[in-house]
Structure formats: C-alpha cells, structure tokens
Amino acid sequence: MRISRGEQLANYVILIAFALVALYPLLTIFVSALGTDAGAPGGLANFAQAWDVGHFATYMRTSLLVSSLVVVVATVLSIMTGYALGTMRFRGSSIVFYLFLLGIMMPAEAIVVPLYYDLRAIGLTDTIWAIALPQIAQSVAFGTFWLRTYFRTSSRSVVEAARLDGASSWQILWRVLVPLARPAITTLVVLVFMWTWNEFLIPLVMVTSEGLRTAPLGLAFFQGQYTQGFTLLAAGAFLVALPVVIAYLFLQRHFIAGMLEGAVRE
Amino acid sequence: MSRDSAPRVRQTGPPGEPRAVAWLYLLPGFVVYAAFLLYPFGRAIQISLYDWDGLTLGTWVGLGNYAQVVQDVGLREAFGHALVLMFFFGVLPLVIGLALAAILNRARVRGLSFFRTVIFLPQVVAMVVVAVAWRRIYAPDGSLNALLDAIGLGSLGRAWLGDYTFALPAVGLIGTWFEIGLVTVLLLAGMGRISGELYEAARLDGAGPLREFFSVTHPAVRGEISVALTLTVIAALKTFDLVYVTTKGGPGNQTSVPSYEVYHRAFELGQVGLAAAIGVTLTVLIFAITYGITRIGDRG
Numbered sequence: 001m002r003i004s005r006g007e008q009l010a011n012y013v014i015l016i017a018f019a020l021v022a023l024y025p026l027l028t029i030f031v032s033a034l035g036t037d038a039g040a041p042g043g044l045a046n047f048a049q050a051w052d053v054g055h056f057a058t059y060m061r062t063s064l065l066v067s068s069l070v071v072v073v074a075t076v077l078s079i080m081t082g083y084a085l086g087t088m089r090f091r092g093s094s095i096v097f098y099l100f101l102l103g104i105m106m107p108a109e110a111i112v113v114p115l116y117y118d119l120r121a122i123g124l125t126d127t128i129w130a131i132a133l134p135q136i137a138q139s140v141a142f143g144t145f146w147l148r149t150y151f152r153t154s155s156r157s158v159v160e161a162a163r164l165d166g167a168s169s170w171q172i173l174w175r176v177l178v179p180l181a182r183p184a185i186t187t188l189v190v191l192v193f194m195w196t197w198n199e200f201l202i203p204l205v206m207v208t209s210e211g212l213r214t215a216p217l218g219l220a221f222f223q224g225q226y227t228q229g230f231t232l233l234a235a236g237a238f239l240v241a242l243p244v245v246i247a248y249l250f251l252q253r254h255f256i257a258g259m260l261e262g263a264v265r266e
Numbered sequence: 267m268s269r270d271s272a273p274r275v276r277q278t279g280p281p282g283e284p285r286a287v288a289w290l291y292l293l294p295g296f297v298v299y300a301a302f303l304l305y306p307f308g309r310a311i312q313i314s315l316y317d318w319d320g321l322t323l324g325t326w327v328g329l330g331n332y333a334q335v336v337q338d339v340g341l342r343e344a345f346g347h348a349l350v351l352m353f354f355f356g357v358l359p360l361v362i363g364l365a366l367a368a369i370l371n372r373a374r375v376r377g378l379s380f381f382r383t384v385i386f387l388p389q390v391v392a393m394v395v396v397a398v399a400w401r402r403i404y405a406p407d408g409s410l411n412a413l414l415d416a417i418g419l420g421s422l423g424r425a426w427l428g429d430y431t432f433a434l435p436a437v438g439l440i441g442t443w444f445e446i447g448l449v450t451v452l453l454l455a456g457m458g459r460i461s462g463e464l465y466e467a468a469r470l471d472g473a474g475p476l477r478e479f480f481s482v483t484h485p486a487v488r489g490e491i492s493v494a495l496t497l498t499v500i501a502a503l504k505t506f507d508l509v510y511v512t513t514k515g516g517p518g519n520q521t522s523v524p525s526y527e528v529y530h531r532a533f534e535l536g537q538v539g540l541a542a543a544i545g546v547t548l549t550v551l552i553f554a555i556t557y558g559i560t561r562i563g564d565r566g
Contacts, residue, residue, distance in 0.1 A: 003373055011373045018366060019384045022447060025399035026391065028409065032402070077295035084291035096292060103303045105552055107504050109525045110545035113532045114309035115302070117320060137302035140295045169287055198392040200507035201525075205533065216394040220511050223398060230402060241395040248390040252383060255390060260452050260493075 026241075033238045037229035050235040054226065058211055059218030060239065062128075063197055066214060069132045070139060070196045071189055077136070078143025078188065079181075083173050085144065086151025087159060097148065103141030108134070112205050119206070130206035131214065135199060139192045146262055150184040151177065187258040190251050194244050215240040307549070314543035319536040331543035341544065344522045347434055348503055351523065354438025355445050355502035356495050362442075363449030363494065367487075368479055370450075371457040372465075382454070385447040393444075397511035400440045401427065404512075427513050433520050437512055441502060449494045456490035457483060492563025499559070500552050524548050 036042035040049060051057050084090075085097050115134055119125045158180065162172045178185070203214045213221065219240050223233055248255050314331050318324030335341050366385075370378060388396065403409050404426035411423035426436040460482065468478045506525040509515060515522035515530065522530070524544055532541030 008373055008375075011369045011375060014369060015366070015375065015381055018362075018446070019381055021443065022385045022388055025396065025403060025443070026387065028402055029395065029399050073298075077298060080291040081295035084285075084288040088285040088288040088291075090285055090288045093288070096296065099296075099304065100299065103299060105500075105556060106303065106307060106549055107525065107545070107552060109504065109506065109528045110310055110549040111303060111306035113528065113538060113542050113545060114313055115306045116533075117313075117538070118306065118309060133298065134302045134306075137299045140299045141303065144295065144299075169285070169291075173291075194390055198394075200392075200394055200510070201529070204510075205529070216392045216507070219392075219394050219398065220507075223401075223511065233398060234402075237395045237398045241391045244390050244392070245387070248387070249383075252386075256382075256386060256451060259389065259448065260455060 029234045029237050029241070032230050032234035035231045035234075037231045039226075039228040040231035040235070042231075046231055046235040047239065050232050050239060054218075054222050054232055054236045055210065056215070056218060056222075056236050056239050059213050059215045062212055063215040066128060066131050066135075066203075067193055067196045069128070070135045071192050073132075074136045074139035074143055074192055075185065075189055077140050078147050079173070079178060079185070081140065081144040082147025082151055083177065086148040087156075087177075088169075097144075100141050100144045103138065104145055106141075108138070108199075108201050112201055116205050126207050126209055126212065128212065131203045131212070134202055134206075135196050139195070142262065143188050143192070146188050146258075147181070147184060150181055154180065183254075186251070187254040187262075190247060190254045191258045191262065193247065194255070197244050310542045310545055313539055314546050316539045318539040320532070320538040321536070324539060327539065331540045332547065334540055335543055335547050340519055340522065341524075341527060343519055344524050344527045347521060348505075348523050350434055351438050351441060351502040351505060352499050354435070355441035355505075356498040358442045359445040359449045359498060360491065360494055362446050363453050364479075364484075364487075364491075366446075366450045367453035367457055368475075368483055370454055371460075371483070372475070372478075382451055386451050387447065388444050389448050393507040394511050396440065396444060397508050400443075401512055404436055428517050430517055430520055433513055433517060437505075437508060437521050440508060440512070441505065445498045445501065449498065452494050453487055453490050456487035460486045489563060492559050496556055496559045499555055503548060503552060503555075 033046055034043055035046075039053070040046045081100070085093055085100075111134065115130075116125060119130050124130050158176055159172055162176045167176070197214075198216060199214070200216050200220070203212075203217045204220075207213065207217075210218075219233075219236050222236055226233060313324075315326065315328060316324035317327045317330065369375075370381070375381075405411075406423075406425045410426065411420070414420055414423050424432065427433050429436075464482045465478060468482050473481065503523075504525055505523055506529065509521055509523055509526045510529070513521040515526050525548060528541045528545045528548070530541075531537040531544065
C-alpha cells in the first residue's frame with residue numbers, strides 16, 4: 001500500500017510522541033532513582049540504600065514467596081481441572097465450568113471483606129496463607145478456563161493413541177498432554193506471576209506485620225512514611241516494577257497473547 | 267479467543283469418553299476455588315443483609331444496606347466518579363487506540379514491534395509504581411507544572427491531585443495512559459486480519475483515510491472494540507490501588523470510587539455490612555456490563 005511521504009512522516013511523529021508518553025512516567029522513576037538528595041548517596045548506591053533502609057529486601061522476599069506459591073499451586077490445580085473439563089465427558093461438567101467462569105469476573109473487592117473476618121476467626125490473617133490462598137482461587141478460575149480451551153482444541157488423536165497403548169488418564173496428562181501444552185502453560189504462569197506480584201488489595205487487608213508486606217504494599221507504606229525526598233522512593237519503585245518488566249521483555253508474546261485472548265471469554 | 271476457528275471434532279461437549287474420574291481431577295482445584303472465592307462471595311451477600319460493625323453482633327436489615335448504596339450521597343458520588351473514570355479508562359483510550367492502530371495498519375511503518383512493546387509496557391507495571399510516578403508528575407514542583415511554565419502557561423499550574431476540580435480528571439488520565447497500549451494492541455490484532463484487497467477497492471473508489479476507516483476498518487474490528495470496552499470499563503470500576511496511593515479518595519470526596527469505598531467503609535469506618543453491599547453491587551454491575559457490551563457488540 002502506498003501513501004504519501006508527508007503522511008508517512010506525520011505518522012512517525014504521532015507514533016514517536018505516543019511512545020514517549022508511554023515511557024515518560026517510567027523513565028521519571030528510573031532517572032530519579034539514580035539522583036542525589038538528603039537520604040540518597042546517588043547512582044546505583046541508591047538501590048542498595050532502598051534495599052536496606054526501605055526494607056525492600058524483606059518486601060521482595062515476601063513477594064517472591066507468595067508469587068511462587070500461587071504460581072506453582074494454581075498451575076498444577078488448573079492443569080488438572082482444565083484436563084477434566086477439556087477432555088472428559090461427565091454429567092454436571094457445564095455447571096462446574098460456569099461456576100469457574102463466575103470467578104474470573106468476580107472482583108476481589110466483593111470477597112475481601114468476608115474473607116478478612118472469616119480468616120481472622122480461624123487465626124489465618126497475618127499469615128502468608130491469607131495472601132496466597134485467595135489468589136490461588138482467583139488464578140485457578142482463570143487457569144481452568146484457559147487450559148480447558150487449550151485441551152479442548154488440541155490433541156484428541158494423541159490422547160486416543162495413548163489410550164490404545166494402555167496409558168492411564170494420569171499418565172496421558174503428565175507424560176503426553178502437559179509437554180505438548182507447554183506454550184499455553186507458560187502463558188498461564190507468566191500471567192499469574194504478574195497478577196500476584198502486582199496485587200495490592202488482598203495483602204493490604206490481610207496482613208499487618210511488616211515482615212509479610214509484599215513489594216507493592218511495602219512501596220505504598222514507604223511512600224507514606226518516607227518524606228525526605230523522591231530519590232529512594234523512586235529506587236524502591238524501580239525495584240518493585242523490575243521483576244515483571246524483565247519477564248515481559250523476555251516473554252512479551254505470552255504476556256500480550258494471554259492478556260488479549262484470555263480476556264475474550266465465552 | 268477465536269473459539270469459532272478452533273478445529274472441532276464433535277459439535278457438542280468435549281472430546282473423549284464419559285469419565286467419572288473427571289471428578290477426582292476437579293476436586294482439589296474446585297475445593298480451593300470454592301473455599302476462597304465462591305464461599306466468601308456467598309458470605310458477602312449474607313453480611314450485606316446485616317448492619318454489622320465487625321465487632322459486636324449484627325442486626326438484620328434486609329435490603330437496607332442496598333437502599334443506602336443508592337441513597338447515601340457519598341456513595342452516589344462514588345458511583346458517579348466511577349462513571350467519569352469509565353470515560354477516561356474506556357472511551358478515551360478507544361478513540362486514541364483506533365487512531366493509532368489505523369495509522370500502524372495503513373502505513374506499515376518500520377519498528378512496529380518495538381512500538382508495540384513500548385506502548386503495551388504500562389500494562390505490566392504494578393499500579394502502585396504507576397501511581398508513585400504520576401504523583402511525582404502531578405506534584406506542585408512536578409514536570410506537568412514545569413511544562414506549563416515552559417510554554418508560558420505557568421499560571422495554570424497547581425497541585426493537580428489536591429485540586430477540587432482537577433483531581434478526578436488527573437486520576438482518570440493516568441487510566442487513559444495505562445489503557446492506551448492494551449486497546450491499541452488489541453485493535454491492531456483485529457485490523458491485521460482485514461484483507462488488503464478491501465483497502466485497494468476502497469481507494470480505487472477514491473476513499474480518503476476517514477472514509478476508508480469508517481467503511482472498511484471499523485466494521486471489521488467491532489468485536490475487538492467491544493472486548494476493549496469491556497476490559498477497560500471493568501478496570502475503571504476496579505480502580506482501587508490507583509486511588510488509594512494517589513489521593514485516598516480526596517480532596518474531600520472528589521476521587522472516591524466504589525472499590526475504594528468498600529475498603530474505607532469496612533476497615534476504616536466499621537460499616538462492614540454496607541461495605542459488603544457495595545462489593546456485591548460492584549460485582550453485579552461488572553456482570554451486567556460484561557453481558558451488555560458483549561450483546562451490543564454481537565448485534566452490531
């Protein structure tokens with residue numbers, strides 16, 4: 001398709017302008033993080049300072065623990081539920097599927113109030129489980145939907161061949177289907193990791209002790225308490241954003257495909 | 267997800283034999299899901315029917331809390347603010363995204379994948395980090411006021427997030443910034459499927475960029491538009507962390523939204539029953555919007 005040089009030039013100007021707008025706030029963080037002020041020595045030492053003084057070492061460790069827990073448990077559970085709903089016929093399967101679908105749309109705001117009081121009654125608030133379990137439930141809802149679709153549209157003949165060879169349903173799942181489903185599972189892992197790492201409301205409500213604050217939560221508190229300048233705050237913000245951004249740069253296709261396709265629900 | 271394009275062996279039901287063993291595979295996942303999502307939602311509905319402060323015994327009020335959701339001035343305002351945010355999170359990014367995607371699709375520019383990476387980037391950054399960055403930009407000594415100074419409009423400068431009139435639009439524009447990438451990339455994927463011949467034909471008929479957009483591009487991406495609107499409008503309704511970190515609902519009540527009110531009422535004011543009612547209302551709204559936009563999109 002041919003278009004005039006003037007139009008082409010105008011297009012580039014518009015695109016570059018929007019790329020700059022998208023990057024500017026994030027660059028602000030990065031540039032400020034390297035600066036100097038009252039509490040910050042300047043340069044890369046700022047990150048070390050935030051790591052210790054801002055307690056980001058603790059926050060990042062909690063976030064890593066919560067994210068790993070949610071990702072591993074939710075992925076394994078979703079593989080099994082997705083397998084059942086995607087490849088087997090049984091009575092009640094569509095009811096179960098619609099129940100899971102309900103959970104994909106349900107906002108955390110709707111469940112966080114009763115969850116807090118019920119978990120407190122059994123002594124689970126202010127533990128890692130209070131942060132992880134509700135997010136595992138949310139992720140299983142999405143993961144079931146995501147892998148059901150994948151298992152449904154693929155590998156029927158593979159499954160039947162394996163069955164004729166006498167493989168059990170358990171062997172078929174873990175030895176045949178899961179290796180084939182690696183791209184879909186990677187997308188699921190990447191999305192659940194991002195959602196869990198970035199989650200704010202659930203940890204805000206569920207934990208009070210500082211040692212259990214996740215990275216975004218720690219950052220929000222740090223912003224409220226640390227008023228000597230913007231530099232260490234920016235350094236902390238950079239650290240909080242970094243893990244997901246790095247994952248995004250390497251696994252971009254999975255992020256985009258998952259967030260766009262996963263959204264288009266039946 | 268293009269479920270229509272998927273190869274299907276049988277028209278109804280999943281492939282495979284009838285298997286009772288399916289229940290064993292479902293069990294662990296469903297138990298966790300039911301215990302930490304379905305059951306709490308049921309409890310939310312139950313709690314929403316009581317006047318309860320979270321400490322003492324609650325009293326049954328029936329639908330009283332829901333009546334208050336409609337009547338309480340503060341809550342009515344909060345839902346009104348959510349409506350304003352829907353414009354900033356949904357409509358504005360859609361207009362911009364349509365223009366950007368149309369440009370990218372029409373011009374076959376170089377560096378397309380780089381542009382896509384950059385413009386989608388805000389979507390993966392934690393909202394708290396986004397809020398910290400924008401608080402800096404909107405600060406009295408921040409770069410927005412510096413920019414206004416530089417172009418001779420310094421008198422317009424202010425503490426944007428503390429301003430009675432401008433705080434809500436300022437929060438809304440953060441949402442616009444956040445959603446542009448998602449909408450653009452979604453629309454690009456849709457436009458990429460349009461055959462080049464349609465554009466050739468339109469151009470032979472002498473159609474300019476605008477005619478071309480409305481007669482070829484727009485009808486083809488109707489599905490993507492409704493998906494984009496559903497996603498962004500729901501994101502607007504679920505804006506909690508952004509408001510919590512930028513304004514805490516202030517100044518006054520100017521940027522309070524329903525999801526912030528759930529937190530505020532339950533954990534700061536001790537109006538637990540009312541908070542649960544707001545949460546349930548929010549859920550119903552999200553279901554209704556998802557259903558409504560999908561229906562309109564399907565009917566075209």
